[in-house]
Amino acid sequence: MTAGLSEFGFLALSAALLAVGLFGVLTRRNFVLLLIAIEIAMNAAILNFVYFAGFAPTAASGLDGQATAVVLIGFAATEVAVGLAIVLALNRARGSINVAEATELKL
Amino acid sequence: MVLGVLIGVGEAFFPGRTTNVQRLWLHLPPAPAWPNGFSLVMGTLVDPLSALVLIVVTVVGFLVVLYSIGYMHQDRGLARYYAEIQLFLAAMSALVLANNLLEFFLFWELVGVCSYFLIGFYYERPSAASAAKEAFLVTRVGDVMFLLGIFILFDLYSGAGAAGGWAANGFVFVHNGAPYLQGLQSHSTLATIAGIMILGGAAGKSAQFPLHVWLPDAMEGPTTVSALIHAATMVAAGVYLLAITSVFIGFTAFDDLLIVAIGGFTAFFAATMAVVHADIKRVVAYSTISQLGYMVLAIGAGFTSVGLYHLFTHAFFKALLFLAAGSVIHAVGTQDLFKMGGLRRTMPLTATAFAVGGLALAGIPPFAGFWSKDDILASVYSVLGAHPDYWPFFLLALAAVFLTAYYIFRAWFLAFSGEHPRAASLPHAHEGPWTMQVPLVVLSALAIGAGLLGFLPGIAHLLGHGSALSGIANIPPVYGLPQIGLSAVSVGLAGAGILVAWRMWGNGRVFTLAETSAAQPVRRLLLNRYYMKAAYDWVGAGAVYTVARAADFVDVYVIDGTVHGFERAFAAFSDRLRRIQSGVVSDYASYLVVGLLIVFAILLLVAPFVLDHLGGG
Numbered sequence: 001m002t003a004g005l006s007e008f009g010f011l012a013l014s015a016a017l018l019a020v021g022l023f024g025v026l027t028r029r030n031f032v033l034l035l036i037a038i039e040i041a042m043n044a045a046i047l048n049f050v051y052f053a054g055f056a057p058t059a060a061s062g063l064d065g066q067a068t069a070v071v072l073i074g075f076a077a078t079e080v081a082v083g084l085a086i087v088l089a090l091n092r093a094r095g096s097i098n099v100a101e102a103t104e105l106k107l
Numbered sequence: 108m109v110l111g112v113l114i115g116v117g118e119a120f121f122p123g124r125t126t127n128v129q130r131l132w133l134h135l136p137p138a139p140a141w142p143n144g145f146s147l148v149m150g151t152l153v154d155p156l157s158a159l160v161l162i163v164v165t166v167v168g169f170l171v172v173l174y175s176i177g178y179m180h181q182d183r184g185l186a187r188y189y190a191e192i193q194l195f196l197a198a199m200s201a202l203v204l205a206n207n208l209l210e211f212f213l214f215w216e217l218v219g220v221c222s223y224f225l226i227g228f229y230y231e232r233p234s235a236a237s238a239a240k241e242a243f244l245v246t247r248v249g250d251v252m253f254l255l256g257i258f259i260l261f262d263l264y265s266g267a268g269a270a271g272g273w274a275a276n277g278f279v280f281v282h283n284g285a286p287y288l289q290g291l292q293s294h295s296t297l298a299t300i301a302g303i304m305i306l307g308g309a310a311g312k313s314a315q316f317p318l319h320v321w322l323p324d325a326m327e328g329p330t331t332v333s334a335l336i337h338a339a340t341m342v343a344a345g346v347y348l349l350a351i352t353s354v355f356i357g358f359t360a361f362d363d364l365l366i367v368a369i370g371g372f373t374a375f376f377a378a379t380m381a382v383v384h385a386d387i388k389r390v391v392a393y394s395t396i397s398q399l400g401y402m403v404l405a406i407g408a409g410f411t412s413v414g415l416y417h418l419f420t421h422a423f424f425k426a427l428l429f430l431a432a433g434s435v436i437h438a439v440g441t442q443d444l445f446k447m448g449g450l451r452r453t454m455p456l457t458a459t460a461f462a463v464g465g466l467a468l469a470g471i472p473p474f475a476g477f478w479s480k481d482d483i484l485a486s487v488y489s490v491l492g493a494h495p496d497y498w499p500f501f502l503l504a505l506a507a508v509f510l511t512a513y514y515i516f517r518a519w520f521l522a523f524s525g526e527h528p529r530a531a532s533l534p535h536a537h538e539g540p541w542t543m544q545v546p547l548v549v550l551s552a553l554a555i556g557a558g559l560l561g562f563l564p565g566i567a568h569l570l571g572h573g574s575a576l577s578g579i580a581n582i583p584p585v586y587g588l589p590q591i592g593l594s595a596v597s598v599g600l601a602g603a604g605i606l607v608a609w610r611m612w613g614n615g616r617v618f619t620l621a622e623t624s625a626a627q628p629v630r631r632l633l634l635n636r637y638y639m640k641a642a643y644d645w646v647g648a649g650a651v652y653t654v655a656r657a658a659d660f661v662d663v664y665v666i667d668g669t670v671h672g673f674e675r676a677f678a679a680f681s682d683r684l685r686r687i688q689s690g691v692v693s694d695y696a697s698y699l700v701v702g703l704l705i706v707f708a709i710l711l712l713v714a715p716f717v718l719d720h721l722g723g724g
Binding site: 022026100104 | 689691692693696697700
């Protein structure tokens with residue numbers, strides 16, 4: 001397959017990215033760092049799409065996985081844009097971007 | 108009402124045209140989902156039986172409503188009163204015209220509930236409210252038995268087998284010459300039980316022993332209601348039920364004996380209680396129970412048409428007695444006989460009417476009661492040879508003749524004879540308005556003539572001579588020397604009763620039983636109505652209340668405890684659960700991850716295991 005990394009290497013990289021992202025999501029209190037962690041976790045999914053596209057039975061269907069990866073990169077960018085807008089609004093409203101303090105939405 | 112009279116009179120005088128007219132207004136044919144090919148039929152049947160009772164219901168109903176206009180004019184709630192009376196009359200007519208047992212039961216319940224409403228008309232009075240409840244509950248005992256009887260009959264007659272699948276026919280009454288039971292002797296045990304159940308229903312409605320306790324208390328209602336419902340019509344529904352049952356279904360020999368026993372015993376038993384009571388309406392009420400006992404006796408002995416003949420005459424003279432009593436109560440404002448006296452001077456019409464009703468009740472010829480009561484005695488006498496076990500009840504009924512004459516004239520002498528009222532506080536009595544007088548006059552005429560009406564070809568036809576009934580219900584026996592002798596005996600007894608009443612109570616005399624007399628305990632026993640009401644109260648308060656308390660305990664601690672326990676458990680659990688909603692995003696994220704791990708765990712560990720063992724894949 002692709003040069004440089006073995007099959008295990010790809011999956012391990014993907015799992016590591018997910019683990020790092022989840023760790024960041026669970027531990028960070030800073031909204032910006034949280035967004036970055038989400039991006040990292042999302043990249044694990046995108047990497048899987050790219051990697052498993054190579055196993056497709058035909059070349060045409062292999063393009064599906066790669067195309068999905070490109071779309072997901074677009075999604076990730078959109079999501080960051082929305083997330084940063086929330087960060088700005090949060091900062092403006094509360095003067096802080098600590099997610100642990102923003103609990104007004106609970107019932 | 109007019110229609111009812113037309114139907115009844117038409118039936119009487121144009122038998123060929125109207126006999127046994129069936130009209131079905133609802134017929135649901137047997138459906139696969141219904142058991143044993145049962146079908147549901149609603150309709151009307153006009154036959155001699157129903158025509159006779161229909162005449163009674165409509166004529167007495169009309170007169171009583173007319174009387175109410177004068178009698179009730181100062182009461183509040185008249186709209187309610189007339190609505191309930193009309194509902195009652197409609198239900199009673201429909202009951203009489205019902206062409207099957209289920210429809211009969213439907214209207215049977217409807218007249219029962221009307222009776223409840225009207226007894227409780229003065230519902231502000233606790234005694235009236237409790238009398239209404241008592242009437243409803245006691246008759247309910249009978250109603251439940253009646254319903255069970257219908258169930259048993261349904262079971263006996265369902266399917267295409269026995270008696271042509273009577274239940275499959277929707278219980279519709281058909282005159283086919285013989286009661287259905289004749290084809291069913293093999294089921295005689297069940298048939299006997301069904302008969303007992305139906306007798307129970309009739310005893311509840313017609314206030315026969317041991318379900319008679321409600322009728323005297325039902326006198327709490329307006330007197331017009333007592334006259335219409337509790338003398339002439341509704342209480343006769345029980346007798347009518349026995350009559351149609353004996354014609355269309357038939358009773359077993361044991362049932363017949365039981366009916367004779369209850370009828371004969373009640374006739375005597377109720378008469379003894381009427382002897383001592385001081386309330387004019389209660390005296391008349393006990394006499395109603397007693398007379399209904401005579402009808403039941405006749406039907407049990409197999410003389411359906413004789414029983415109905417007495418029902419016919421009794422309705423008129425008993426309604427007359429009640430309306431005359433109502434006229435007295437209306438005038439003097441009390442029901443206590445010992446406060447009245449000398450009223451014949453101020454109320455001559457009422458005094459005459461009550462006397463006519465009393466003579467009819469006592470069975471003095473040629474008044475109505477003589478013909479029908481003598482028919483009953485002669486009929487029962489004629490079968491004594493074949494049924495020697497009827498003897499005691501025949502003798503009881505004969506003894507009741509004496510008591511009847513005594514207590515009704517005791518009431519008459521106390522109220523009407525003498526010089527002046529015993530209680531000085533009584534207002535000056537006067538006759539009621541014309542609406543009250545006209546019914547008294549008409550009913551007096553009927554109380555004199557209704558017995559002779561039985562000799563008219565039309566009425567005689569209704570009573571079974573030469574009609575569809577003649578093959579089914581025994582018609583009165585031919586009068587021979589023994590019957591005339593019997594009549595002489597019963598008239599002699601009645602005359603003696605009147606004479607004794609005159610000696611003890613006539614002309615303002617008041618007979619006082621010495622305190623030391625040996626008869627005092629008997630008097631107290633009678634005044635307390637043989638302690639039967641007390642016994643029922645004891646059963647109600649003691650036994651039923653204990654059961655009710657036990658049920659209440661189970662309800663509060665077991666059922667409610669379980670329910671509230673669940674409620675508390677869920678409340679506590681959700682109280683804990685809501686704490687996990689912290690509002691902190693990263694907390695939610697960690698729940699998400701935990702959930703994800705659980706899903707992974709299921710996929711990796713549980714799913715392969717399950718698939719392996721269930722052979723899926």
